[in-house]
Amino acid sequence: MADQQARTGGDKRPRRIPAIRWEEPPEGPVLVLLDQTRLPAEEVELVCTDAPALVEAIRSLAVRGAPLLGIAGAYGVALAAVRGFDVAEAAGALEGARPTAVNLSVGVRRAQAAHRAVLARTGDPAAAAAAALAAARTVHADDAEASARMAAHGLALLDELLPGGGLRILTHCNSGSLVSGGEGTAFAVALAAHRKGRLQRLWVDETRPLLQGARLTAYEAARNGMAYTLLTDNAAGSLFAAGEVDAVLIGADRIAADGSVANKVGSYPLAVLARYHHVPFIAVAPVTTVDPDTPDGASIDIEQRPGAEVTEATPPQVSTPRAGGGIPMAPLGTQAYNPAFDVTPPELVTAIVTEKGVVSPVTAEALVQLRTRSPQVTND
Structure with missing residues (x-):
């Protein structure tokens, strides 16, 4: 109850x-x-x-x-x-x-x-x-302890990849204290950059279908006094084209043994954009998110959400929408493709940051080593 x-x-x-x-x-x-x-x-x-x-x-x-x-x-x-x-x-x-x-x-x-x-x-x-x-x-x-270590490792990686100047970080979905016993995963790295005076702008994807970036990441950024701007998911490409993104930071819900990263749907297109525009694409997650029993991205079970989350608009005060429970955004009877996650292949992931250190390049062998190494070691 x-x-x-x-x-x-x-x-x-x-x-x-x-x-x-x-x-x-x-x-x-x-x-x-x-x-x-x-x-x-x-x-x-x-x-x-x-x-x-x-x-x-x-x-x-x-x-x-x-x-x-x-x-x-x-x-x-x-x-x-x-x-x-x-x-x-x-x-x-x-x-x-x-x-x-x-x-x-x-x-x-x-x-x-x-x-x-x-x-x-x-x-x-x-x-x-x-x-x-x-x-x-x-x-x-x-x-909570892992969150603090990920923030430290992630900030060190950003300092190495992007030395000097303010950072313009693009993030997707929500990966702060709302997903963690501490200050989060990817958001915790951006927050650490903010506290060091290194964050120039946090670009916040609204994140369809449930707007967890708009509702939750913006909420956390505002509460922490961070400089942030909300954008629609399909506006990210124009930011890359204008040279306004220095790095992409995302969390992960499952990382397969080969390094494929499952995260909120919309992450994979960002990885493609980042690769084309030569921008680091970094996943931040605890070691427990790496699943050695899932061999590759194709083996990850992708949750399908109710179509009403796409075909109807529901105020945040109302719980998860059910058909007929919100404001219609599409004609009655419209079918909706609504996966909760997509999968980014390892070759598009610049690095995976964990509490045990950083894996880059992302390979199955490096992930095996990661799971057995002591907490402060970084893979170069």
Whole structure:
């Protein structure tokens, strides 16, 4: 079950509300989420008391972003365990909530493994539930630490590739604190450049179909006092042609073993533009996003979103649109092709930045080395 509660009013710069947190009120533990479908119009929290409510929050994109989904998945297993529900059933439902983001499965399995191990050893459900919660909290803390390291590695890479002067960075979708236990992935690198006085302009793609750049990245950039400009996705080419883009930074929902990068739909065309215009195209993601069990880009399961997200316009205060629930933008009965992600092949990716360092050029062999190296090493 999920309840909603508003936390802020009309203040233009309210305190930062965490994207996710675990709370233990007298009536029992809950998982509290900042409902991202309501941003930027209002900041409302969802209170989940069980795994089915969390599954619905994941599917509706109230909680989203690969690293944050891993955290949510781990907490969802802990929530089921602590409240005495069927942990295996909850884990299965959570893993299937969104197919492309591999971090979700990683988080779920990590908490479930901790639960199973303690239950097998002690036979004590309470101790096993505590182990699942401890694992979830570790996933959360690890992601925050990874975010800080990615920001440092990413800024160092930009300084190496583009020394001196202000940076004009183009980003796609949302990859800040709304997707992370810390300050994000690609957005965290841009934020680090801003804090060092290196960011001249953050170009923010609106990002179809759910406008997560317009609604969420612009929201985060404004709150951090960054110089940013919003553009329609199909205006990016004119920016490249005018020489107004120094680098493209994106996040990732899954990186295949060969280095293919799945990210919000529209990322692949940016990579093509970047290659033609000799602009670095950089993916920023934690190592958990690299999936050795997915051999190549063609093997990545691409989530298909409801057609109503394209054929109808729905205000941000309303949750994910369903057919007939918004303002018609196309004739009745129009079919819509609405993939949530596309895949960029490794030869178009200048570098992959992780908490363990930078991979460039992007190859399967380099990714294997990445997964085993110590955190501060960079591949030249």
